[in-house]
Amino acid sequence: MDLKQLSYFVTIVDQMSFSKAAQILHISQPSLSNAIKNLESELGFQLLERNTRNIGITEAGQILYTRAVHLLLEMDIVKKEMIEVKHIGKGELQIGMIESVKHWIPKVILQYIQEFPDVRIKLTEVLSGADVKNSLRNYETHLIITNQYIQEDDITTIPLYHEKLVLLLHVNHPLVKHESITLKDLTEEAFIISSEGFQTRQDVLNAFDMEGIKPIIKYEIERFETALSLVRENIGVTLIPENYLQGPQDLSIVKRPVDSAGVNRIVYLTFLKNRYVSPAIHAFINKTNAFFN
Missing domain, CATH: 1.10.10.10 (Winged helix-like DNA-binding domain superfamily/Winged helix DNA-binding domain)
Structure with a gap:
């Protein structure tokens, strides 16, 4: 055999x-x-x-x-590990990420390619907790930047930073005129939330639970861009990580802070503990960690 x-x-x-x-x-x-x-x-x-x-x-x-x-x-x-051993300083770096890192990760890559110009970089979205584990264990990615807290014996999880979740409203929504907005103000709104299995959904629901209230979940989405599209038509409200909103602003959408200690999340860096990675790949892990710590 x-x-x-x-x-x-x-x-x-x-x-x-x-x-x-x-x-x-x-x-x-x-x-x-x-x-x-x-x-x-x-x-x-x-x-x-x-x-x-x-x-x-x-x-x-x-x-x-x-x-x-x-x-x-x-x-x-x-076979994949042997290829990585062979291509020290070259080869491919496979990075999994969530949507909200798109505005800062180019800065880390810019630093990285100055030291490792021959490495080809592949960026893919990896969103749910199950996808993070499977992607790492199947060697589809070398590292993943995620808001999922992965507690597994074979996976290293390093907290990178905290970020707030901010409220998005249509410019004509009545709450835009409020000086202060609480989660209780949102209990009668058509709420837009991430699908089951996404950590942002759990973060939002935990924030409501802390205050003993529940949102009216009207729409479930997988990508934040879909949530923005719904808010743009004034058919719902949502809580979105503040980093996702960096860049050009949509004039039909208004961003507002929410007066609640629970509306935040942690972003992590994850990778397999015992996988061989080349010095070039290990360098990217270190540069990402150093960017925030």
Whole structure:
């Protein structure tokens, strides 16, 4: 049994088709079928149940599939780490981030590329807590800047800074004229909030809970830009991280502070504890941390 055989087997199970798997693997269907028969013969039991219409997987095959997927993923990770060892000072830096960092992260990158001009940088949005964990563990990102507090044995979480959540209103909204706005003033408003699984949603709800009140959740969104679009039409109000609002201002939207100690959040830097990273990647982690601390 070798990695090639395991890769063949996993692909067949994923596709539930010898013909589709053969196309993906760029080998002939008879060759693929013979490889699986040889694997079954070597192991001494049947892995797949074949008939004229479809393919099934035996109990033994399911056990092997689970183990093989894990093993192949580990081998892929090893390959990626070896590439990073090879490309010291070069290669690719993969950064996951939330929306509100878009105004300060270019400043860190500007410092970084002066020292490591040959590193290619890939920026992707990683928003929910589950996505942060999966992205790091699957080696899709080297580090992630997030407002999710990740408490896991294999992940390092460093607080970078606190930021306030500010209220967004349409310019014609009656609350714009108020000198002071509290969360109680918002309990009758059509409230716009992040979807389940997003930490900003929990931060907002915690702030309301601290005062023993609840908002009327009318709209649930994944991206803050969608929340701005709804406020722009004067059909709801929302609380948004202040850093997201840096840059050109929309004249139809008014920003107001809220008189509540709970309307804030923490932004963190996260990365895998035991993953090998090149000095160039480690340098970016240090520069990001130093930018705020």
